[in-house]
Amino acid sequence: MAQEEIWNADVARGYDTPGTGMFAPEVLEPAVDRLAGLADGGPALEFAVGTGRVAVPLARRGVPVTGVELSPPMIERLRAKADEAAVPVVVGDMATARAPGTFSLVYLVYNTISNLLTQAGQVACFRNAARHLRPGGRFVVELWVPELRKLPPGQQAVVGRSEPGYLLVDTYDVLRQHVVSHHFRFGDGAEARTFRSPHRYIWPAELDLMAQLAGFRLESRHADWQGAEFTAESPSHVSVYRLDGEGHDLPDSAQPADEAAVRNARR
Template sequence: MIDEDGYFGERVAEQYDQSSSPLFQNDVIESTVSVLTELANGGRALELGVGTGRIALPLARRGVPVHGIELSRAMVARMRAKPGGDAVAVSIGDFATTTVDTKADGAFSLAYLVYNTIMNLTSQKAQVACFRNVAEHLEPGGCFVVEVMVPELRKLPAGQNIVPFHTSPTRWAYSVYDVTTQAMTCHYIEVSDEGRGEHREVPFRYVWPAELDLMARLAGLRLRDRWEGWTRKPFAEDSAQHVSVWEKPIS
């Protein structure tokens, strides 16, 4: 259900960190933070969609000053309740358009979007605006990093538009694709111990690597690196995701 916190209100926030997803494994977080620390290069970092601080908090513990942009106050409240949660400044709003004052502390050397968060912007216009917004916040030589899935259209059977991605006795999840608009809606169904079923859906817009490169170019950024993941394994035709790094030219 959508409210002032978007699709990530209190009910989602209270369960978010309980996920069994590999994203919350220590080695995944460590490899992500290590790459981001290197790219920050001693400067400040801007996280778009900072959430409950899965990445921002360990990055701040590495000595990188982090400022987050987040629409969901419920998610931010969860981060604030964690040790060190007050170390990350947060601006509440849509990360495609929300700006951070850089006059006092200077521009950012790094901005980043992790775990498919770019797809929470459900139109191409908003995704383009996000790149331009980031470029305005970066110092010359600064980097913008995006971690996002490669669209799974090859998994679509002929004549169908649904890809399931989780099944269990009490939980089912699947994505519905509209290949004409690049819209993608994730549906989550969960059955409680009492046998009551609940349904939640979240809209996304899937985006191709080459399309992101064009958005970056429109914002004055240029591709620096693209890997399959945070271990920097080379991106290949069978890669399910990518971590891409664009750089703001110095001159």
């Protein structure tokens, strides 16, 4: 299923959960604080801006924010919070779309890079970030660590989360580094609502190599937005990459040939 089909009007209508989940203040505010500091007084570009969960509060902090987003329904939800003047948005794929101007910060939050389903597409995303950055600018990626150690021998599925009214089951294809997240939401009755999203998981070391190919170096890696130490037990990380030299305006020939496989979304 193409990402345009996944992130449709129905999903966009139910995406925001004000005050809870990824919208909870204890989740959102540290991310906005850290990104505002990393922008260092310059403009920021958010790949896969979605409904503006991060972009809108970051812009209210005084950071000029531009977004790139593939899904028109998600942009429509964003427009209920901020107009084009407050958060301009370029409609397109985060691996190939170009936003006007240059930026001191490009960022990808909440595992979004994993929804580029090929390694070539993920490398193209790093290269696209480099194109948009000023020399010395930063690219920030928030990403989960693959939970393969939880897989029982011979099994392909693991329960990611289990709580009242919600169950997350991830099914793995370790040969292709693919995982499909199955989200089940249910009440007291027999019926449940399901939502599935495909991803290509990335180990931190592979992510660092992608960064090097685009001219970045790893500046820092922490387990969360507050700066906790990243360890072998950390379920996710926030990695900050710094662009070396004078930037990398790579030719179009450096892009993956199969652009249809290069799609953005979010976990």
